[in-house]
Amino acid sequence: xxxxxxxxxxxxxxxxxxxxPPEQPRPKGGRPRVPDRVAFAGILxxxxxxxxWKALPADFGSGSTCxxxxxxxxxxxxxxxxxxxxxxxxxxxxxxxxxxxxLDSAMAKAPKGGSTRGRTRRTGGNSA
Numbered sequence: 001x002x003x004x005x006x007x008x009x010x011x012x013x014x015x016x017x018x019x020x021p022p023e024q025p026r027p028k029g030g031r032p033r034v035p036d037r038v039a040f041a042g043i044l045x046x047x048x049x050x051x052x053w054k055a056l057p058a059d060f061g062s063g064s065t066c067x068x069x070x071x072x073x074x075x076x077x078x079x080x081x082x083x084x085x086x087x088x089x090x091x092x093x094x095x096x097x098x099x100x101x102x103l104d105s106a107m108a109k110a111p112k113g114g115s116t117r118g119r120t121r122r123t124g125g126n127s128a
Contacts, residue, residue, distance in 0.1 A: 007041055008037055008040055008041045008044065011089070012085075012086070012089045013037055013040075015085050015088075015089060016040065016082055016085055016086075017036070017037070019078060019081050019082060019085065020036050020073070020078065021076065021078075023036075034060075034061035034065050034066075034069075036069070038059075038060055038061060039060065039061065039065060039066050039069040039070075040069075040082075041059075041060060042056050042059075042060030042061065042063070042065075042066035043066050043069070043070050045057070045060060046063075046066065053066065053067045
């Protein structure tokens, strides 16, 4: 897999970084925080590949860290802004056909099937 698959391009990162909150000071120390750029690259990797969070390569820290960071950004209302900025970036670089959209889905039968629906017994008297 190419190395650029693991990195966020500099011109995209220069648009994304100002949107993110600054890192909070940690007076008690602790483990060093995974940089936002690395976590963001992990989130993009997961979106591109569809892998599970726990299956992210170690280059991104842990999948739990990337998922936690994404959830923090969603709760803070930032992820929608990040998504819009990524769409603008991609549209400028490659172009997006805004008048076309597609939805993909998959359907499967339940492995054991369902039971047939029978009559529901009344539990109370008739109120009429």
